[in-house]
Amino acid sequence: MPRKRTTRLVVAAVAALGLAVTGAFMGTASAGESSAGLPKNDAAKGLVYDGLQRRAAGPCGAGLLEVKGTSPIMCTHGPDAAPAGLSVKTPVPALAGSTAKAAATVQSLAVCEGDGTSGRRVEVLYIHGSTSRYTQYLETFRTLAEGVDTIFNESAKETGGERHVRYVTETVNGACRPVVRDVKIADSALNANDWAPLLNAVKAAGYNRTDRKYLQFVDANVYCGIGGLAGDTRKSDANRSNTGPEYARADNGCWSAGVAAHELGHTLGAVNNNAPNASGYGHCTDEWDVMCYKDGDNVVIRTVCTNRSHDDRLDCNHDDYYHTNPPAGSYLAQYYNVADNLFLIKGGGSNPPPQDSNLARSATASASYTSAWESVAAINDGIDPPSSNDTVNPRWGTWPNSGQQWAELTWSSNQTLKRAQVYLFDDNQGIDVPSSWKLQYWTGSAYADVPGASGYPVTANAYITVTFTQVSTARLRVVLQSNGTSSVGLLEVKAFAS
Template sequence: MPDHPHRRRRRTLLAGAFAITVLIGLLGGSAFAGEAADPALPANDAARGMIYNGLRVDRTGPCAGMFQVKGVTPVMCTHGPDTPPVGLSVKRRIQPLAAAPAAAASALAVCEGDGTSGRRVEVLYIHGSTSRYQQYLETFRSLAEGVDVIFNESARETGGERHVRYVTETVNGACRPVVRDVQIADSALNANDWAPLLNAVKAAGYTRTDRKYLQFVDANVYCGIGGFAGDTRKTDANRSNSGPEYARADNGCWSAGVAAHELGHTLGAVNNNAPNASGAAHCVDEWDVMCYKDGPNVVIQTKCTDRAHDNRLDCNHDDYYHTNPAAGSYLANNFNVADNLFLIKGPGGGNPQPNPNKALAAAASASYTSSWESVAAINDGAEPAQSNDTVNPRWGTWPNTGEQWALLTWSAAQTLTSAEVYFFDDNGGVRVPASWKLQSWNGSAYVDVAGASGYPVALNQYNRVTFTSVSTTRLRVLLQSGAGSVGLLEVKAL
């Protein structure tokens, strides 16, 4: 199988976290329904596939801080369009590969089950009245297999094995990805808006909740664009573990690198709370399939100097892809693409270590909870973006002041040595506490944990406390209010 290197993207238009923040500020609280175009979106650059028609910036809901694709149900979120890698052009077609002789046909290294059951990535060739299916069939199979190589070779760097669980068939005795031939109207195929194509593909029946659809589109509109959930939760219920979800590469960018990049978005890369996140679903530590300068204020750092890693996932494996992350690391506590249920997990480091955050298994209660808030927020696993988090659930006690508490209770004793607390502060009625401490239940009373390292009250970050090891069924966060009522976004018990 020939090599399809993924070269560097360079985006110069408004994009990324800075741009989205500006757009949200410009939009304020206005409604989106029914508008012809959003004047606050970046300008289109058709020559480079940067098409923002049909997108809107969301302030709240599942697409908060990202774009939503208008006119598509259910709600579909995306990071937005990607620019072409060096050497590719939106307006110049990739030439087809020659069909390999039967004896030399390539194949997927690992296939699973009957080829159709369960969560799978399904490859679609989408065209209008002109079909090049037979001409490009070998190309699409090989590119999909190249994506699998990228995912598995990246897993091997962490001592594990991962393969894309494709919908497969046997071709000349070899297991290969199925490529569906999907014809839609020319108007939908060539629309300067992803929604008409998505709706046409959905109307053709590609709507399964156990599918990620990898779209090779015979058009010259985008280089690539993909759905992105932006869900950081360390759970099988993470939205990146479900479908239908769609990744698109147009014919000028038919390459394994672009396909792996867009599929990577649908599988959960790169969450904006990752250590090297750009803020727009990419990373900033090169070289890496998912990294590039996607906004004017984004600063790129070269942390993996081998340019060959531009065709691999997760430089240093600390942002979104590691088959066996260390306890306490970011990927041990947040969603990890290597755990995505659309991937086949092999032996050798294939099972991630248990999540050290024991708060996730506790029942939460509190001294008081405002009627519009939820005490369950303190251990739901949602990672806050800031202390004034307006997206995830919060626990708050307004208008009550004075001493307040939030409690984690387990059915069996847990051995704990540290905890991390993220304060809710809306710069209004709910503020960081004047003081706080941790208490454990000794069987008859709550007592302060011994050897506490200190109780910081910093905004926009976890406040970590270490203490002498204790075995307990309850851990209480006791807070004294200061300038207002108190609240918490998340508590981790480690």
């Protein structure tokens, strides 16, 4: 059964009007497969696979689909179904008061750049057939595009940086707003159960520049959303996600900032299938997150960011596809990072991460012993436990071993550490809180107790915070002494630079 979701808006102007913007979807794969090896169509959910094909080789060979009949070759992760609160077959109404006169009172883009047209830019298109609602929806499209920008920048702020979508812009009543192009195509191309006819018609109308990503608001009821995805993991300006033309599509049942941000996110390079929490189908598995959801029958979703307000933000733990200043040795420091995309306006990317940035998330966990049914990777998975007897999330335990046990975090390079938080495991069934514990660091030749530790209380059902004199180390170890014959364990360890 589809989960219930909140549909919190990203900008106050939209929130007051009650328009859903949530960006995570309910699943792309229908039951069974067609003779072409693709999921069967489910038109009610916007899951239309006609016109797509699998290729073992070529640019779309790494788990992506190819849009047949387009040139140059275009890759995609496939269609996305509508999130809760939206329906592919029920058009979204225009924002209340969405008229040219009302445009004078709505918000503008927070940041604009240059002359509004030169260089790599995202261009917003309203695509329709013989019936046009351009005047009625113009202000809606501008506002939704600005909502997308809010999602990208608020997410960047979480990593100490600033990012804005570099739109094609114009001045409206003294404010910088996204341009919305009025694009008329044949009804047959607009309503085809195949993206290629629409793409080819839009290209023929001149929207085929290599320095453009095109955000398409399509006045049709075929898809909820679908977007191009290069699947290029190279950490380079030459990454294919940094070029166009590329297209992100949202049909009229899913005209929302969240859907638009999701599909635009694909065109900017999210989520590559080698990311730490990749679903394998262009998304991620650690909710809550604009790009994460259960997109296949065998995909398991973990609730890592427990605050559902992050459902309209990018990259829950900023370790899969979006971080303005990724830690050295982390996945995003080595592979493609959407925050580096050349279609974004960069600012603050050299700033240090926020003071509460958890460095443990980029480390590899190991232990003296781990019970066969437990996982040492649990200690830095980013999941905040509800209690010391957490029966839902992964845990590290040493039963039946007792005595002194340890678990440690190892980084690929030295980290500056000054504070740590530890959450003890106690299941009342053989694993108890330890009689004592301490933190050690690797000096380069041996382990030593961290200097100046503030103390090691033994507390259940809460994080224990320990501050200490700053150290530079590639390993941080938690050493636990069991209480009698009981075993010990940990639910989470966090490490901080300040």
